[in-house]
Structures are given as C-alpha cells and as structure tokens.
Amino acid sequence: MRTIDVRSLGKRFDGRWVFRRVSFQIAAGRFALLIGANGSGKTVLARHLNGLLLPDEGEVLLDGVPVTSDLAGSRQQVGMVFQDPDSQIIGQTVYEDVAFGPRAQRLPEDAVAERVAHALELTGLSGLEAAVPTTLSGGQRRRLALAGVLAMRSACIVLDEPFTFLDHGACVELLRYLLELKRLGHGIIMITHDLDKVLGEADHVIALADGGLAAEGGAADILRQLPAYGIRRPHGELEQLSWLR
Numbered sequence: 664m665r666t667i668d669v670r671s672l673g674k675r676f677d678g679r680w681v682f683r684r685v686s687f688q689i690a691a692g693r694f695a696l697l698i699g700a701n702g703s704g705k706t707v708l709a710r711h712l713n714g715l716l717l718p719d720e721g722e723v724l725l726d727g728v729p730v731t732s733d734l735a736g737s738r739q740q741v742g743m744v745f746q747d748p749d750s751q752i753i754g755q756t757v758y759e760d761v762a763f764g765p766r767a768q769r770l771p772e773d774a775v776a777e778r779v780a781h782a783l784e785l786t787g788l789s790g791l792e793a794a795v796p797t798t799l800s801g802g803q804r805r806r807l808a809l810a811g812v813l814a815m816r817s818a819c820i821v822l823d824e825p826f827t828f829l830d831h832g833a834c835v836e837l838l839r840y841l842l843e844l845k846r847l848g849h850g851i852i853m854i855t856h857d858l859d860k861v862l863g864e865a866d867h868v869i870a871l872a873d874g875g876l877a878a879e880g881g882a883a884d885i886l887r888q889l890p891a892y893g894i895r896r897p898h899g900e901l902e903q904l905s906w907l908r
C-alpha cells in the first residue's frame with residue numbers, strides 16, 4: 664500500500680459534527696503526526712483510516728480503493744494501536760495475543776512463531792510468552808498491544824498516544840523502531856500531545872481544530888503556527904524536539 668487518501672471526511676454523533684471536510688494524503692515511508700486539543704476528533708478520525716468507524720460524508724481510499732470495499736483487508740493494511748491498550752488485548756497469553764493477527768493472515772505456524780518472536784523482541788517482552796496479559800503492568804500491556812500490530816506487518820501503522828504509560832527508555836526504543844519501520848517503507852501515523860518529543864522526527868503534520876482540518880504541512884511550518892490551534896509551542900529548535908536527542 665502506497666497512499667492513504669482522506670477525502671472530505673465528515674463524522675457526526677447524535678446530529679453533532681465532530682469534524683467536516685477533512686482532506687489529506689499520507690504516503691508510504693512517511694511519519695505523520697495527527698495533533699489537536701482533547702476532543703478535537705483525532706481518535707475518531709484515526710478509526711476511519713481502516714474502517715473501524717464509517718464516515719457520514721466523504722471517504723478514505725487506500726491506493727485509490729475505498730476502505731469500505733474490503734474492510735478486513737483494510738484492517739490488515741492499516742494496523743491500529745489504540746489509545747486504551749486493554750481494548751485490543753484478546754489472547755489468553757502474551758504469545759496467543761500477538762499470534763492472533765498473523766494467524767488471521769493465514770500464515771503457517773512456523774511463520775507465526777517467527778513473527779511473534781520478532782515483535783516481542785522489538786517491544787522488550789521476550790520471555791513473557793506464557794504470561795497472562797491481565798497480569799502485566801500498564802506499560803507492558805501497551806507494548807503488548809503494539810507487538811500485536813507489529814506482528815501483522817501492516818503497511819501503515821496508526822498509534823494513538825503510544826507513549827502513555829511507557830518509561831523513558833521504552834519511549835526512546837519505540838520511536839527508534841518506528842523510524843526504522845519508516846525507513847523500510849511503512850507509513851507511520853501518530854496521534855500525540857508530546858510534540859516536544861516527536862515533532863523533530865515528523866515529515867508531515869495534520870492538525871484538527873474547530874470541527875475540521877486546521878492545518879497541514881511540514882513540521883517547521885506547523886511549529887510556527889501552533890499557538891493559533893490552541894497548542895503550546897514547544898521550546899527549542901525543531902531538530903531538538905525528539906526522544907532521541
């Protein structure tokens with residue numbers, strides 16, 4: 664998958680629009696941030712990218728094909744790490760949980776095992792294969808949710824506030840790994856309030872405010888405009904705004 668094309672998207676609940684006329688494109692191999700104040704519609708928008716929510720106006724296309732024409736396929740192409748990790752943990756053990764996605768892709772069991780091992784290694788959970796997910800710490804459960812998405816090798820990965828509950832070392836590791844995935848050609852879309860920790864790594868920023876798209880562009884342009892969207896401008900030069908500095 665090469666591009667996600669969001670076209671004039673609108674969503675309402677109970678007659679009230681969360682946003683309207685939101686349009687943007689995200690290409691493979693790019694790291695995009697989706698920003699905006701609490702309640703601006705970031706999570707709702709993200710859930711449209713693979714058809715977990717369906718719009719009231721407009722559409723989302725994956726390489727020109729509407730998400731709605733193949734919901735199951737769309738969910739494999741666009742993997743989602745939810746804001747609340749517990750909502751996506753389904754396995755009885757760590758291993759079973761991470762294996763769920765690759766098994767749904769009908770991979771042979773040895774390939775499933777290889778994917779699980781790699782995803783657990785990347786998320787620092789190796790050795791916990793037999794653990795029961797509910798007995799893990801908050802940070803470990805968040806890593807587990809991420810491992811499940813990584814194991815699917817989705818072309819695009821959407822992460823909703825992924826740094827919550829993670830310690831400093833885990834934040835650094837996560838960002839490093841996402842940049843590696845980007846280098847390998849995956850598209851990364853991150854929802855975050857931690858602009859001072861990621862803006863310096865972003866290629867593309869999409870800002871929601873006042874029921875629509877407030878701005879879209881490169882990180883440097885957006886940095887200058889942040890106060891206009893009710894977002895505090897982080898201190899320091901753009902290149903310094905990273906967990907990796």
Ligand SMILES: Nc1ncnc2c1ncn2[C@@H]1O[C@H](COP(=O)(O)OP(=O)(O)OP(=O)(O)O)[C@@H](O)[C@H]1O
Nearest residue numbers: 676677681699700701702703704705706707708746
């Ligand atoms: N299932 C739903 N039914 C009704 N309203 C909803 C539903 N889901 C979201 N909303 C409303 O849509 C708006 C946007 O919510 P959303 O969760 O996308 O915000 P957000 O930008 O992700 O905020 P945060 O930064 O707090 O996570 C809110 O006003 C919320 O109440």
Ligand SMILES: [Mg+2]
Nearest residue numbers: 705706746823
């Ligand atoms: Mg949210």
